[in-house]
Amino acid sequence: MAPGLIETQHSSSESGRVNKVIFPDGYKTSGQHEPVHSAIQPYNRFPKDITGPTVWQPHQYRNNPEKWTHAFTEEEVAEIEAAADAFIESGLPLTAITKDHFKLPKLAILMQELRKTLIDGQGFWLFKNLPVGKWNLQKSATAYMGLGTHLGYFVSQNGRGHVLGHVKDLGEDPTQTDRVRIYRTNARQFFHTDSGDIVGLLCIAKSMEGGESDICSQHHVFNCLQREHPEVAKLFCEPIWYADRKGEVSKGEKPWMKTAVFYLENDPEGTPRLSPLFPKRSCMR
Template sequence: MPIATPRPLTQGQSDVSLDLVQPYSNFPLKVTGPTVWKAEDFRSKPDLWKKQWSAEQIRDLEQAYDRFKESGKPITSITKETFPLSNEIAEFLADIRSQIVDGQGFILIEGLPVESWEVEKSAALYLAIGTHFGNTLSQNGKGHVLGHVKDLGNDPTQIDRVRIYSTAARQFFHTDAADIVGLLCLHKAKEGGESDVVSAHNLWNVLQAERPDIAEILTQPIWYFDRKGEVSQGQNGWVQKAVFYFHDGKVLSNYDPYFVRSIGRHVEAGLIPGLSEKQKEAIEVFEQTAQRLSLHMVLKVGDIQFVADTHVFHARTAYTDYATPAPRRHLLRLWLATPESQGGWKRPFPDSAHDKRGGIQVNDQAETCPLDAE
């Protein structure tokens, strides 16, 4: 059983601070800079977004794990201090982090030898790597700071109660409730389960040029996101937000169509308004445009993908697993907060200055690190 240790709680999702929401007229017509990229530029230059672990780095990681293992500490205790990595690795990760936080917003690091490691070793090293990007966040009502993207046989059509990562269904372009999301591939699917990423700022620019009416409605805080039952005492079953924000001189994004589409029971109860025809159109135009502009990639076993939820949308194709007894597709997931104190972007939410902003927190549920999906 996973061992929980007392740690600061994740802040959890909250409504946007309406007094900080800028009107569409204040948004830039066009975003410029390194956060704006086109898929065709990256397809021809994989060195811009693919990194590899060296043999020396792998050796250093394994030695760091051996020291941590000897300490007897549980993996829920992993921090930079309890699981120190070599200076060379720290510098390698710091360079990647800067590209995630203030650059193109995604990176693929290839080559962890997870096929020869037990799951606990892969999980511990992945958590240790993640601490160099931000603070771990609870990803669900069970307090999982180590998530497992794996098909548990759940029905993906039951979107008001099922999280799509626990199914084999397609995931449309979205962000998570974090600043950075990381995925480590332990096992691939037989078919599918491949990744797509798109620059939210390039997407914004294209919408501004082609469909400014859609861009405008996406900046309005009229979007209700379902909590899917992961609700603390005294909270509503939803949060109210926009999709795009202009805050502190930056365009930020936050969106997941599954959470937007699953609000029906709240609408039927007369608690919130349903989606307007214009909002439904915006959802379709958003997805079609993101698909058109996206970069496709395949995560091999041992690859880590890091994506900035502030300015990149990501998606996944549906997949089919190998027949039993072959292992099912299995990715370890991290949600990470990069707060203002660590150089993260300011956000128009009440928890912007907190070290563990975002995530999902139900009451006082402590952090847990299960080693398999549950």
């Protein structure tokens, strides 16, 4: 979701400032609405060169899986399973899950460190050894969502308000790009945007083929644009790009949003991040 674009009448405190406790990673919108164009930072305020761990190249990670992979131990799996069982026994709906409803006495520290890695670091991670083959779908979904509450807060996946989506071939026609979500088909997903800072994937059943992902450093891409094609970087920072709603249009809304590809957080009290529409990613197997 795009940072820095909050409608003040909906989210301001009495002092006129947004309560940052609600948005610990920067001011947000729901990701389903157009930005408040008057609040968008102009291009001349964007950094010319970004430095730090968010800027990397493939050779730094390609042959070093220990830098981006964690295999859950038996003890950690037992902790996750106990938390999932306790939540299921509570009878609460999955949408009610929170960190307080999914206690991880030991793993919580690791998840907080991972949160920093995803937001302010390399931006991707892979977990292994979740025993989804042994668990039923309810427990798998509960464990997945519960782990996610230690990284952030969930947002809707589609126009129906689903907070948990399934990448599964439902036999829909992938050529109907104006109204069919590609993850409900068996077609290749091309590069696209997701309205969230972190995207998580849980592999329940391994496909016979496909399923590979391409990963890059968004800040490295921006640095290259600033250095080699600043006129293109400038265009990407302007809200002149149209995002298709794929037929999921709320009452009174247009079938598309006019937005920017890169945003600079509108945070006068902190160090603004450059935040692309493309999210960070964590995967679990």
